[in-house]
Amino acid sequence: MLSVIGHGLRDRWVTFLGTFVALCLGVSVLTVMGLALASAAGAPDRAPERFAAARVVVAGADTVRMPVPGPARATRLSTPKAVPPSVARDLAELGRTVEDRSLPVRATRAQEPAGEPAGEPAGEPAELMELVGHPWSVAEFAPYRIVAGRAPARDGEAVVPADRARIGERLRTDRGELLVVGHASAPTVFEDAVFLTDAHARRLAPRVDHLLVDAEPAAVRAALAGTDLRVLTGADRRLADPGTARERDTVTALVSLFGTAGGVSGFVAVFVVASTSAYSVTRRRREFGLLRTTGATPGQVRRAVYGEGAVVGAVSSLAGCALGGWAAPLLAGRLVAAGAAPDRFRIGADRWPYHLAFWTGLTVALAGVAAASWRAGRTAPTEALRQAAVDRPGLPWGRWALGGGALLTAVALTAYSLVTEPGELLHRKTYTSRPMLLVAAVALLSPALVAPAVRLLTWLPARLPGATGELVRAGTVTGARRAAAVAAPVLVAVALTGSLLGTTATLDAAKTRELGARTVADLVVTGPGPAAVVALRKVSGAVVSPTSATEVLVREESVAVIRSAARAADPDALAATTRLPVVAGDLRDLDDRSIVVNEEWERHRVGQRVTVWRADGRRVTLRIAAVLRVGTGSQGAYVTPAHAAGAPVDRIDVRVAPGADPRAVAADVRAAAGGARVLDGGEFVRASAPRPNTVTRTGFLLLLGIVVLYTALSLANTTLMAAADRSAELRALRLAGATRGQTRRLVAGEACALVTTGAVLGALVAAVQLGALAAALALLGSGGPVAVPWGQVAGVTAGFLAVAVTTALLATRDPSRT
Structure with missing residues (x-):
């Protein structure tokens, strides 16, 4: 053997x-x-960066332990707790202490450096810079070093990296105007820092993020025993770096x-x-x-x-x-x-x-x-x-059982999700994995499906003058297993391409529609600084609604910890500038003792009380004031600023008050916004439309690239194998009087018929997936047109046609010359 x-x-x-x-x-x-x-x-x-030269770093707790059955579960907070100011006084006996603060700074160049000739070009045009402010006293712990100029000595002076601004240049920021007096460099580039005097930074950011202590770690730990503060030393100092979380x-x-x-x-x-x-x-x-x-x-x-x-x-x-x-x-x-x-x-x-x-x-x-x-x-x-x-008609009972079982399972799972929880079909894991079950079912049944599909697709070519169309139809129908093997790779690639790209495009379009329906403000200001928030509140004829991005944690079903995005807003201003999909309750009932949730929460009846943990870990029990439709899942919770855990205002919706001049209000808003970006409602919706981040976009390209490349190579292999079976048949055709061109047209026609059949079956799988998604969106109240990736599907199909026809012609070139 x-x-x-x-x-x-x-x-x-x-x-x-x-x-x-x-x-x-x-x-x-x-x-x-x-x-x-x-x-x-x-x-x-990663190695420590911001505090690489620090001996001990004291940081607030970044996790909260939530009571659940079994061992206590620590959940990470989006906003670590602050270090109490009293800690610096308590630890001062052990050694030198330095308070670290961080604050976002949006800056643009305001004027030419002092001493330059008037009217001479300044070189680089003004640009918006996203900087991070710190007190100068913490610069030595990176360590940052002055490479030109001097350290800041009074309010309004700043030190920046050399590539951000020149010495003597003034920066217009959302924190006020700053004069650049020095350049600093660090061993590694991990953030765009701007350093202010300690007193200036303290007024702009009272919160203490970290405390640097020059003392023995054991003594610091002993002094802080019984608190929830973290004492970071050695490699653990990286946990205080902003890049670690990213x-x-x-x-x-x-x-x-x-x-x-x-x-x-x-x-x-x-x-x-x-x-x-x-x-x-x-x-x-x-x-x-x-x-x-x-x-x-x-x-x-x-x-x-x-x-x-x-x-x-x-x-x-x-x-x-x-x-x-x-x-x-x-x-x-x-x-x-x-x-x-x-x-x-x-x-x-x-x-x-x-x-x-x-x-x-x-x-x-x-x-x-x-x-x-x-x-x-x-x-x-x-x-x-x-x-x-010739192939025997029909499929083995085992293949019928497996294919039928997979098909029934796919249909049953989809139907169950639509009846019980339509939102499940919108999750990435679901719409990535469900098509594979349907693809497997269709592929197992493909020998029985290919023949009817080929008969339908070749009905017209078979009735055209000449015998080529009829021979193509007869050859593909009688060789059902060969036809199924050639069509299978095309089926997989087209089904996954249509399903994944169509699903993501449809979800993005639905989220954009929801954002447009919610946004009724005449103007939207994004990234305003504290000064801009105060100035915009004073604009005559404008109804302003400042909101902050935060989050809340909630325990559901006694074991699951759910992290929900939330926005902090003033209830009356929110109701005047935003149209939220309220299904129960009233937005104006929101206050410091209540919360607005969506239907996806386990508790979502008006008047019920729900216990949540804020972004800083504080536990509060709030009454449900209103309930929102869940939609595509982009609807988060709403709380008042008292529960924002100090989150800065990142967006201000502005509506023109009745009777006010829209142009005058718009001009005043733009003047008061300072360096913040001001958009009208339509521009804001277009700018905020969902876009995949770098990892997601790269992941889909990687995934589809692997699928298409692999299935294309498999198609070429299978076509070569199938061509070997046709050599005797093609020689017989040549001996019977068929010309070389007729033989080539026959081979190319069969390849086109099989690829088209696989593409049609794959498109049907994608259509079922997209149909289920459309039904789920309709049940969730976010129905709309389905985005079909016609261009990508057509491109994949055209590529497979080129591969199949080229491979088939090359594999049968010798018999065609017999």
């Missing part, structure tokens, strides 16, 4: 080449995703990205490899029939097929692991260059991704030949020889 396996591998290497390439690529994709996932999850901690969020997004991409890519790889392997075994039925005729038992046939699959699977998996190990660092470099990963992101030396990819590839290779080998072993010799000429 080993000699039979060896001769089979040697003599039919072309047959196994397609399986080898498909499996190698699939294992390489799994290896790359596994290595990237392991590297993201196990990324090393990097943590980026790494979390990367883990989600690689997990999703790995799952989808793994599904595509398993699906394509299994399809290719099964077809490569199915097309050898004549050989199996001959083996059975010469006395081979069913068990020997099965062992021969399994042996070949094991050899091909092992070699392909090893090659795929090597290819994936080479490609993973390239992917990491591209992600860093695109800004989707931290600069320190590197592929680690983990070994489990190689094991996972190798054994998965070998398992898939064996699973791909299992059904066909079992069928070949059970078939009588004469029956096997008869089957070799």
Whole structure:
């Protein structure tokens, strides 16, 4: 039997080449995703930056422990607690203490540096700069060093990096005008800092974010025992850096990205490899029939097929692991260059991704030949020889059961979600994974679906003059398994492209409609400073509604901790400048003892009391004053400024009061806004329309790129394998009088018919997914047109047509010249 396996591998290497390439690529994709996932999850901690030269950093608590059954659960706060001012006095006995404050500063250049000739160009045009203010006394702990000029000595003076402004230049900021008196540099660039005098920074930002102590860490810990303050030393000082939280969020997004991409890519790889392997075994039925005729038992046939699959699977998996190990660092470099990963992101030396990819590839290779080998072993010799000429109609009962079960499961899950919780269909995990179940169902049933679809699609070409259309129709219909194997990669790529891109575009359009419906303000001011907030309140003829972004935490079902975005606003001004989708209650009933929630909350009846934790960890119990429709999930909670945990105003909605002059009000608003951005309602909606961030956009491009590239290569492999079966048929056509051009048109026509069939089936899967999404949005009150990615689907289909036709013509060039 080993000699039979060896001769089979040697003599039919072309047959196994397609399986080898498909499996190698699939294992390489799994290896790359596994290595990237392991590297993201196990990324090393960054070194301290802002306080690299500090001995001890005292910071407020950044977590809150919420009472839930079982062990206490610590939940991270978006706004760490402040350090009480009394702590500095208490620790002063141990050593020198320095208070650190941070405040956002929006700045533009106000005038030329002193002493420059009048009328001479200043060089760089004015630009809006997003800076972070600190007291000068904390600069030494980075350490920052003066490289030109001097340190700030009085209010209104500032030190900035050399590339932000020149010495002597004045900056107009939302915190007042600043005169640049010095340039500072740090060992690493981790923020755009502007340093003020300690007294000036204290007046602008009374809150103490960190306390730097020059004392023994043990003594500091002993002095702060019993408090919730954190004492950070050594590598833990990085926890006080602003970049640590951003990097943590980026790494979390990367883990989600690689997990999703790995799952989808793994599904595509398993699906394509299994399809290719099964077809490569199915097309050898004549050989199996001959083996059975010469006395081979069913068990020997099965062992021969399994042996070949094991050899091909092992070699392909090893090659795929090597290819994936080479490609993973390239992917990491591209992600860093695109800004989707931290600069320190590197592929680690983990070994489990190689094991996972190798054994998965070998398992898939064996699973791909299992059904066909079992069928070949059970078939009588004469029956096997008869089957070799043409595919038997119908599907095995096992495939009917699996395909039908997957189809019913997909339909049942979607229907259940629509009836019980339509919002679940809007979650990324759901709309990424659900199409795969439907794709698997259609693919399992594809041999039974391809023939009717081909008959329908080739009905008109078959009635055109000439025999080419009829031959295309007959060839594709009679070779159902070959047709299904060629159409399967197209089905996967088109279905996932249409589903993922169509779903995200539809959700973004629905969120934009909701934002437009909520925004009824005549003007919207974004990024105002404290001075602008005071000035805008004094504008005559304007109704202003300043709001702040914050969040609340709520415990639901006694175990789940839900983080909900919230906005803090004055109730009367909010009701006058915003049209929220209130389904119960009244916005004007909102006060310091109440909250506005949406229907997604576990408690969402007006008058009920709900316990929440504010962004600073403080626990409060509030009465529900009003309930909002949940919509696409972008509706958060609303509280008063008393529960904003000190969050600064980031948006002001302005409406022109009845009887006031809109132009005069608009001019006064723009003058009072200072350096803040002022937009009309339509401009604000367009500027705030949902856009994927760098990680999300890169993730979708990566995911779809892998799917399209892999399925295109699989299509080329399967087309080559199928072309080998057609060589005798094409030679017969040439001997019967068909010209070279007629033979080529036949081959190209069959390739076009099969790719079009796969695209149609994939489009149907995408249509079902988008239809379910549209139904969910309608039930949530956010219905609207479905965004169909016609251009992307057409581009993918055109690419597959080019690949299939080119490969088929190249593979059959010799028979066409016979």
